[in-house]
Structure formats: structure tokens, C-alpha cells
Amino acid sequence: MSATYGVLGRRLRKLDGLKKATGEALYADDLHLPRMLHCKLLRSPHAHARVRKVDFTRALAHPGVVAVLEGKEIPTRYGIIPWTQDETALAVGKVRFIGDAVAAVAAVDELAAEEALSLVDVDYEPLPALVEPEDALKPGACLIHEPSKHGNVSKHVDLAFGDVDAALRNSAAAVDQEFFYAGSAHAPIEPHCALANYDADGNLTLWSSTQIAHYVHRELSRVLEIPETRIRVVQPFVGGAFGGKSDPFALEFVVAKLAMKTGRPVKCLYTREEEFWAHRGRHPMKMRFQVGLAQDGRIEAVQSKILIDGGAYSSFGLVTAYYAGQLLTGPYQFGTYHFDSTRVFTNKPPCGPKRGHGSVQPRFAFEVALDMAAEKLKLDPIDVRRRNFIGEQVRTVNGQLITSNGFLQCLDAVEKASGWKARRGKLGPGRGLGVAGSMYISGTAYPIYPNEMPQSGIQVKLDRSGRVTIFSGGSDIGQGTNSLPAYLIAEEIGCDPRDCTVVVSDTDLTPVDLGSYSSRGTFMIGIACVEAGQRLWAQLSQAVAEHWGVAPAQVDGQLGTLFVEGTDHRMSFKEAVCVAEAKFGTLGATGSYRTQKLGGDYRGGTIGASPAYSFTAHVAEVRVDTETGVWTVERVWAAHDCGRALNPTLVEGQIEGSVYMGWAEAAMEEMTYYPTGLHRGPSLLDYRIPTSVDTPELSALIVESHDPNGPHGAKEAGEGPLHPVIPAISNAIHDAVGVRLTTLPFHPGRVLELLRQKEKGAC
Amino acid sequence: MEGLPRPAKRLLELRVNGDRREVAVEPRSTLLEALRYVLGLTGSKQGCDKGDCGACTVLVDGRPHLACISLALEAAGHDITTIEGLARGGHVHPVQDAFDLCGALQCGFCQPGTMLSAAALLEENPRPSREEIKQALSGNLCRCTGYTKILEAVEVASGQRQVAEKDPRPTTGDPP
Numbered sequence: 022m023s024a025t026y027g028v029l030g031r032r033l034r035k036l037d038g039l040k041k042a043t044g045e046a047l048y049a050d051d052l053h054l055p056r057m058l059h060c061k062l063l064r065s066p067h068a069h070a071r072v073r074k075v076d077f078t079r080a081l082a083h084p085g086v087v088a089v090l091e092g093k094e095i096p097t098r099y100g101i102i103p104w105t106q107d108e109t110a111l112a113v114g115k116v117r118f119i120g121d122a123v124a125a126v127a128a129v130d131e132l133a134a135e136e137a138l139s140l141v142d143v144d145y146e147p148l149p150a151l152v153e154p155e156d157a158l159k160p161g162a163c164l165i166h167e168p169s170k171h172g173n174v175s176k177h178v179d180l181a182f183g184d185v186d187a188a189l190r191n192s193a194a195a196v197d198q199e200f201f202y203a204g205s206a207h208a209p210i211e212p213h214c215a216l217a218n219y220d221a222d223g224n225l226t227l228w229s230s231t232q233i234a235h236y237v238h239r240e241l242s243r244v245l246e247i248p249e250t251r252i253r254v255v256q257p258f259v260g261g262a263f264g265g266k267s268d269p270f271a272l273e274f275v276v277a278k279l280a281m282k283t284g285r286p287v288k289c290l291y292t293r294e295e296e297f298w299a300h301r302g303r304h305p306m307k308m309r310f311q312v313g314l315a316q317d318g319r320i321e322a323v324q325s326k327i328l329i330d331g332g333a334y335s336s337f338g339l340v341t342a343y344y345a346g347q348l349l350t351g352p353y354q355f356g357t358y359h360f361d362s363t364r365v366f367t368n369k370p371p372c373g374p375k376r377g378h379g380s381v382q383p384r385f386a387f388e389v390a391l392d393m394a395a396e397k398l399k400l401d402p403i404d405v406r407r408r409n410f411i412g413e414q415v416r417t418v419n420g421q422l423i424t425s426n427g428f429l430q431c432l433d434a435v436e437k438a439s440g441w442k443a444r445r446g447k448l449g450p451g452r453g454l455g456v457a458g459s460m461y462i463s464g465t466a467y468p469i470y471p472n473e474m475p476q477s478g479i480q481v482k483l484d485r486s487g488r489v490t491i492f493s494g495g496s497d498i499g500q501g502t503n504s505l506p507a508y509l510i511a512e513e514i515g516c517d518p519r520d521c522t523v524v525v526s527d528t529d530l531t532p533v534d535l536g537s538y539s540s541r542g543t544f545m546i547g548i549a550c551v552e553a554g555q556r557l558w559a560q561l562s563q564a565v566a567e568h569w570g571v572a573p574a575q576v577d578g579q580l581g582t583l584f585v586e587g588t589d590h591r592m593s594f595k596e597a598v599c600v601a602e603a604k605f606g607t608l609g610a611t612g613s614y615r616t617q618k619l620g621g622d623y624r625g626g627t628i629g630a631s632p633a634y635s636f637t638a639h640v641a642e643v644r645v646d647t648e649t650g651v652w653t654v655e656r657v658w659a660a661h662d663c664g665r666a667l668n669p670t671l672v673e674g675q676i677e678g679s680v681y682m683g684w685a686e687a688a689m690e691e692m693t694y695y696p697t698g699l700h701r702g703p704s705l706l707d708y709r710i711p712t713s714v715d716t717p718e719l720s721a722l723i724v725e726s727h728d729p730n731g732p733h734g735a736k737e738a739g740e741g742p743l744h745p746v747i748p749a750i751s752n753a754i755h756d757a758v759g760v761r762l763t764t765l766p767f768h769p770g771r772v773l774e775l776l777r778q779k780e781k782g783a784c
Numbered sequence: 785m786e787g788l789p790r791p792a793k794r795l796l797e798l799r800v801n802g803d804r805r806e807v808a809v810e811p812r813s814t815l816l817e818a819l820r821y822v823l824g825l826t827g828s829k830q831g832c833d834k835g836d837c838g839a840c841t842v843l844v845d846g847r848p849h850l851a852c853i854s855l856a857l858e859a860a861g862h863d864i865t866t867i868e869g870l871a872r873g874g875h876v877h878p879v880q881d882a883f884d885l886c887g888a889l890q891c892g893f894c895q896p897g898t899m900l901s902a903a904a905l906l907e908e909n910p911r912p913s914r915e916e917i918k919q920a921l922s923g924n925l926c927r928c929t930g931y932t933k934i935l936e937a938v939e940v941a942s943g944q945r946q947v948a949e950k951d952p953r954p955t956t957g958d959p960p
Binding site for chain 2: 032033034035037039040041042043044045046047050051055056064094114199208209210211212235258259260261262264289292293342498499500501620669671674677678679681682684706710712713714716719720721
């Protein structure tokens with residue numbers, strides 16, 4: 022590779038951008054196979070019920086119906102976390118929420134399958150529906166999962182670091198505040214879709230809109246009871262995910278089993294309504310936060326008690342309960358810290374990991390509480406955050422290692438861009454500025470199932486034509502994981518990234534990558550790419566150096582040309598490959614990202630341990646109409662420390678998309694249910710997501726801290742930048758009109774109610 | 785519902801992307817179903833099947849139309865443009881090129897519809913203001929981008945904005 026970058030840091034096109042622009046890119050529902058059947062799932066009308074009997078007699082008689090499936094045919098429990106596997110593809114003995122999958126029908130077309138669903142006779146015995154977590158926790162409450170050692174508690178975590186009670190007592194300013202963060206949905210524009218084919222050789226292929234092909238591969242093998250060697254999972258283009266496609270889902274097992282039963286390809290496409298049943302969205306959290314500051318603004322104590330509404334199944338819930346506390350301990354130094362989080366099962370669609378998994382909710386509460394405490398001490402909100410900066414190469418109070426940290430530069434950037442010093446307090450009535458900060462992981466140090474193997478692998482093949490083929494298990498859900506290997510390998514070996522083919526996410530063809538979750542892609546796939554690229558460059562540069570009679574270290578390469586600086590030695594990348602292939606034989610290399618030993622030395626101390634953390638600061642400017650409670654965000658300035666921006670355009674896209682999604686949760690999004698557990702509006706008309714007209718102006722500001730462990734210094738950008746926008750808006754509304762929004766979403770009605778209370782108090 | 789009796793399919797001629805195609809559809813079939821499942825033009829996407837998300841947007845006589853809530857039979861006699869027909873003569877439309885250059889394509893699923901809405905806007909109004917772009921695209925939900933890069937891309941396509949750094953390598957967007 023060259024001393025200066027030819028590829029990294031540049032605003033290059035994505036490798037698959039024009040495929041997407043022209044409609045060439047094929048998503049799961051764009052795939053059709055001859056003789057393909059269409060599958061539909063019957064969903065429970067009861068929030069909680071025993072399933073006594075499923076009778077398919079009438080459904081099977083319906084014209085076009087080819088096969089049916091019920092839970093007892095595939096009864097093996099599965100789940101993303103090996104210790105909490107509590108789901109079955111279709112109900113086995115019980116349904117646990119309105120929308121839980123009960124049975125499946127495969128027919129010659131979608132309409133026939135849909136019609137046949139109404140002819141499946143299910144005998145239910147209704148049980149009490151536990152819709153609110155408090156009800157599920159009552160003594161004697163009906164058990165949602167039986168047997169259970171802990172009632173309806175899905176996971177309880179209680180971790181203390183230092184004497185937080187004493188520190189709270191001794192603090193100069195203490196805040197004790199309750200918060201509620203409403204649940205929300207991922208709402209990717211592409212609904213879940215899966216297609217299975219079971220061929221004559223007994224090999225099963227599943228194409229699925231998943232972001233975790235490797236885990237789907239493993240779980241399919243367990244549930245279908247066929248060896249992993251007989252299963253191939255392919256991820257086609259995926260139309261958005263945001264964490265909503267990171268569990269194994271019912272449709273994947275159902276189409277696979279039906280394909281095996283019928284010997285025909287079977288496809289299932291969820292309706293938009295089913296997206297809200299399958300869910301795995303943001304957990305609703307009721308939070309009590311106590312924050313104590315010393316006179317100089319240092320954070321002496323943070324204590325939280327968090328009740329997490331998990332919905333009907335575990336999903337990633339074990340991790341959620343930890344993340345609700347473990348990921349809060351930066352970018353600030355905490356003197357002492359205690360969190361107590363409890364995830365509870367309820368009879369509602371299961372919650373899971375949505376962008377910023379588990380930590381967006383407590384971040385909101387903490388950053389608002391910090392503002393409240395700073396206000397008591399009459400400290401500037403940006404200054405108090407600066408004063409508590411944790412630094413670099415330090416350990417957090419809960420034992421996580423912070424390597425690089427660009428948080429101060431993030432604060433500087435948003436302070437300057439927003440005109441904070443000159444404008445705050447001088448914007449006029451109803452207008453205000455608010456700030457918040459955050460930290461997020463760049464992947465989890467440990468894989469979900471314990472093993473000693475790499476978390477990411479890369480294989481590269483060099484062809485004597487000069488074409489470079491890269492095999493990556495990475496899962497592109499829009500963030501650019503299909504292009505990343507080409508950028509990094511091209512930089513290392515001196516080829517043009519356009520001369521790379523990246524073969525992705527196909528368990529038959531590509532090495533294992535654990536998937537797109539916990540913001541691990543750029544960091545872990547990136548390191549694997551750098552390793553593979555360096556190995557190939559060693560061969561290329563040695564062969565070319567011999568050819569020219571120079572030392573390998575003198576050979577440079579960039580964008581398709583190898584050369585020796587200051588000489589006439591130049592050859593094309595293609596020629597270099599030929600020279601190297603003549604010397605070494607067929608050229609190829611692998612690279613891996615291996616798990617480092619990280620984390621605190623206590624039970625749960627590895628959860629939240631990451632090889633690098635990203636940092637973010639936002640300033641939001643709001644305008645509040647005190648007559649109506651309607652507020653608007655004028656602009657959000659979002660500065661994010663991504664380590665190094667390997668492609669600034671893609672990093673900005675992640676920042677902007679994150680800010681949009683967080684702002685939407687503050688402004689309008691909420692999963693709401695009737696007391697029966699029925700969703701109030703499972704459609705994009707009722708569950709409103711913002712349009713181009715609604716969305717405020719966003720300014721993405723990139724900060725580069727060059728992480729010592731990241732690939733060329735890079736860290737994550739996909740999830741961290743979501744966190745601060747919500748508290749920044751709450752803090753800005755307080756700056757504007759003096760009321761504290763502590764319940765999401767910040768509906769105008771809520772704002773108005775607070776304004777009226779404030780008025781009364783003032784009278 | 786056990787389902788209504790299925791009436792016989794009807795033959796109709798669709799003019800899609802300049803081609804005249806005969807398709808047999810049930811009277812109840814939507815234009816989106818005819819395009820995706822009969823003609824194999826899968827570039828038009830189904831996001832909600834209720835007219836809420838805009839991913840199915842196609843141009844009917846040059847104007848954006850929600851194909852998932854339009855009957856195929858009604859499209860007879862009209863000129864339909866799908867995303868597959870936006871590129872001409874081996875070169876992508878300026879909107880497609882700008883979306884790629886500006887990073888407006890993340891997952892890309894909503895974008896065929898969005899790009900068609902944008903192309904229709906520029907046909908009618910070659911230099912739209914940012915507010916006019918927002919209004920024209922307000923029926924196309926995007927969940928990835930926060931819309932910023934989409935709006936910028938339309939400004940680039942209409943010659944009102946320069947990209948920060950143009951990827952210098954040739955693509956099908958460059959003139960021959």
C-alpha cells in the first residue's frame with residue numbers, strides 16, 4: 022500500500038449503488054423459482070391462550086392449497102441467545118401475543134393461501150392477558166413461559182460500582198427523576214421475506230431478508246434437524262433492517278419446512294401488519310434516575326432503576342437488560358454507579374434490538390437528568406459535559422477500556438456550528454438550544470455463542486486479468502458493508518476498487534461473519550480485510566520488487582498502478598498479478614478478526630465490552646408554540662467520532678439516518694396497544710414515520726480520533742449518532758420554554774400540559 | 785373469507801418503458817402485481833400494499849402513481865415508466881446518477897419510487913427549490929437516510945448543487 026491514501030477517506034461511489042439506482046438489485050421478494058408456492062401464517066387473535074387443537078380439514082380442501090404446517094411438526098425452541106431460547110416457529114401448546122404465529126398454509130398463489138387461513142380451525146383456551154409489565158410482576162400472575170424459576174421476569178441485572186448512596190448524599194446537587202421511553206418499531210420499508218428450496222440432492226437453500234445469515238444457518242439446522250452442511254443461507258439485497266432482522270424469524274423455519282414437505286420452493290412475504298407483530302423493536306422502559314454532582318460539576322453518583330417491557334419472548338432481552346446499564350459509563354467519568362434493570366415478559370409483540378440497542382432509553386434519561394443537575398449548579402450544559410470527559414486509554418467505572426475518544430472535539434464542533442455561545446439564551450421567546458452526548462460500542466468483544474473462532478473472515482482471490490474477488494460474510498443492510506471490503510483491500514494492494522467483485526453473505530461461498538448488529542461491521546470486517554490485504558501485498562510487492570531489482574519496501578501501489586517513487590518503474594496492477602502468480606502460483610489470502618479479551622472482571626463484565634467506542638455530541642435547536650404545544654426542530658448539529666471516515670459520504674449517511682430515527686422517536690413514534698394487547702394501528706398510516714416534509718435539517722459533522730485498534734483507525738457510525746438527539750431535544754425544549762419532557766414521545770399535548778402546570782405553579 | 789369466485793383473467797395491453805406488452809390479469813390485480821409478478825419488473829417495490837409508503841411509485845403518463853392501489857386494467861392505454869425504464873440508451877438518468885454519487889442510496893428499497901417522483905418533478909420544474917423537492921417526495925417514505933442526501937441528490941441532478949467530491953471513475957452515468 023501507498024504512504025498516502027488513494028481510496029480511503031474519499032467520497033467514492035458504493036459498489037452496488039447503480040444496481041440499486043436502476044432496479045437491478047434483487048431483494049428477497051424479487052426472487053421467483055419455478056413451481057414456487059406461497060405461504061401465509063395464521064396469527065393468534067388472543068393475547069394469551071392455550072392452543073388445544075389445530076384442524077386443517079377445511080383449509081386442505083380449499084382449491085390451490087398444497088400443504089399445511091403446525092407447531093408440533095417443528096417444536097424445537099430457538100432464539101438468538103443460546104441461554105434463552107423460548108420461541109417456536111409456530112405455536113406449540115400456547116400463544117403469547119395477538120399476532121403470534123399459529124399455523125401455516127402453502128398454496129399455488131398468495132390469494133389461495135390467504136383465503137385458506139380463514140379455514141384453519143383453532144381451538145383456543147384463553148388465559149389472562151398480561152399487557153403491562155406491572156401486571157406481569159404481580160404475585161400469582163399467570164406465567165407467560167412455563168415452567169419458570171423467576172415468574173415473568175425475563176432477566177434481572179443488579180450491578181454496583183462504588184458506594185453510590187453515600188456519594189448521592191454528599192453531592193452538591195442531586196436529581197431524582199422518573200422517565201418513560203415509549204417502544205417503537207424499526208419499520209424498514211422492505212417487509213421480511215424468505216424463500217426456501219429443497220433440491221433433489223437434499224440440500225436446503227434459504228434466501229432471506231436477514232442481517233444475521235450465520236445464526237439463521239445454525240438455528241435452521243437445529244430446528245429442522247438436518248446437518249449444517251446441508252443448509253445454505255443466502256442474504257440477497259436487504260431493504261432496511263435497523264436491528265429488526267437480527268433474530269431468526271418464524272417465516273424462515275416455516276418456508277424451509279414446507280419446502281422439505283412439498284419438494285417445491287416456498288416463499289413467505291410478511292404484510293406490513295405482520296411487521297408490527299414480528300416486531301423486535303425498541304423496548305419501552307420506565308426509568309428512575311438519580312444523579313449527583315459535586316460543586317464543580319463532577320459526576321459523583323449515578324443510580325438507575327429500570328423496568329423493561331420485553332413483550333412475549335426473550336429475543337436479545339438478556340443483553341438488553343445489561344445494555345440498559347453497561348453502556349452508560351462514558352463519555353463521562355462516573356464516581357460511583359449502580360443500575361438495577363428488570364426485563365419482564367408481557368403478552369405483546371416481542372421487543373428486541375433497535376438501532377442503539379438497550380442504551381438509547383437510559384441515555385435519554387441520564388442526559389436530561391445531567392442537565393437538571395447542572396442547572397441547579399448554574400453550569401453551562403456543554404461545560405458540565407466537558408468537565409466530566411473520561412479521556413483516552415482509561416477504564417470506565419464498570420471496567421470497560423476506552424481506547425480513542427474524540428468526544429471533546431465533538432462538543433467543540435457542535436458548540437461552534439450551532440453558535441451556542443453567542444446564541445443560547447438570546448433566541449427570543451419559545452426558542453432554545455439543547456445539548457447531549459453519548460458513547461456506543463464498535464462491536465461486542467465476545468460472540469453471542471462462546472467459541473474461539475474469528476468473528477469475521479475475509480477471503481480474497483486474485484485473477485490474472487487483474488480482477489479481485491473478495492468473499493465477505495458481511496451483511497449489507499444499506500450501510501455499505503458490500504463496498505467496505507473493496508475500499509480496504511484496494512487500498513492495501515493498490516488496485517482500483519471498481520476492479521473488485523465482492524461476493525457477500527452466502528454461507529456456501531463466504532467465510533463466517535456474525536452479522537450486522539452491535540455496530541461491528543466496519544471494525545471487525547475491516548480488520549479482516551486489512552489482514553488479508555497485507556498478506557497479498559507482501560506477495561505482490563516481493564514479486565514486483567524482484568522483477569525490477571529493488572527492495573519490496575520501495576514498491577508502492579495505488580488505484581491500479583504499482584510503481585517506485587522517483588523512478589520510471591511502473592506497471593499495471595494486472596501485470597503485477599501476473600508477475601506474482603508466476604512466482605508464487607495461484608494467488609489468494611484470508612484475513613480474520615479475532616476476539617480480544619476485554620471487559621470487567623465480574624459476572625456480566627464482558628457484556629458491553631467493545632474493542633473501541635464511538636462518541637457523539639448533538640445540539641438541537643427548537644421552536645415551541647406555547648399556545649398549542651407544537652414544537653419543531655429547526656436544526657440538529659450532530660458531531661460523531663467515527664475514528665476515521667473510510668468513506669465520509671457513507672459516514673454522513675449513517676449520522677443523518679440515526680439523527681432522523683432518534684428525532685422521530687422523540688416526535689411521533691410509539692407502539693400503542695388496547696388493554697387487550699391488540700396493537701392500535703399496525704400500518705404506516707397509523708404508526709406514522711416521518712416524510713421528507715416533516716424531517717428537520719440535519720448537519721452531520723465528522724470527528725476523527727484514529728482509534729489505535731480500528732482498521733486504519735475506524736470505529737462505528739451506524740448506531741451511536743442516534744442516542745443524543747432525543748435528550749438534546751428535551752433539553753432544548755426546556756431551554757426554550759422551561760418545561761422538562763421526561764416521557765416519550767413529546768406529543769404537543771404533553772408539552773401543553775406541562776406548560777399549563779408551570780403556569781399554575783407560577784401563579 | 786373463503787374467497788370470492790375467481791373471475792376469468794382479462795387480456796390487456798400495457799405500454800411499459802416503451803414496450804407494448806400483453807398481460808393476462810384478474811380484474812382485481814393491481815398494477816404493481818402485473819408489473820412485478822407478470823412482467824418480472826421487480827424494480828417497483830411493495831412496502832405496505834396500502835398506498836402508505838410510496839415504494840411502488842411508477843410514472844403513468846409522466847406523473848407519479850401508486851401502483852399498489854391502482855388496478856392493472858386501468859393502466860391500459862397509458863404510458864407507464866418503471867425504474868427499469870428511467871435509464872436510456874445505456875446511460876442512467878441524471879437523478880439515478882446523482883442518487884448514487886451523493887450517497888442517497890442506502891438500502892435502496894424505497895428509492896426506485898423516490899427517483900421516479902424526483903424525475904417527474906424535474907421534468908415539470910427543472911430547478912425546484914428545496915421546499916418544492918420536499919413536497920414532491922413527501923409520498924415516498926425513506927427509513928435510512930433522514931432524507932438529507934436525497935434532497936441533495938435532487939439538487940445535484942438539477943444542476944443547483946455540486947457534489948463535495950466527484951468519484952472520478954467512469955460509470956454509466958457519464959456521457960459517452
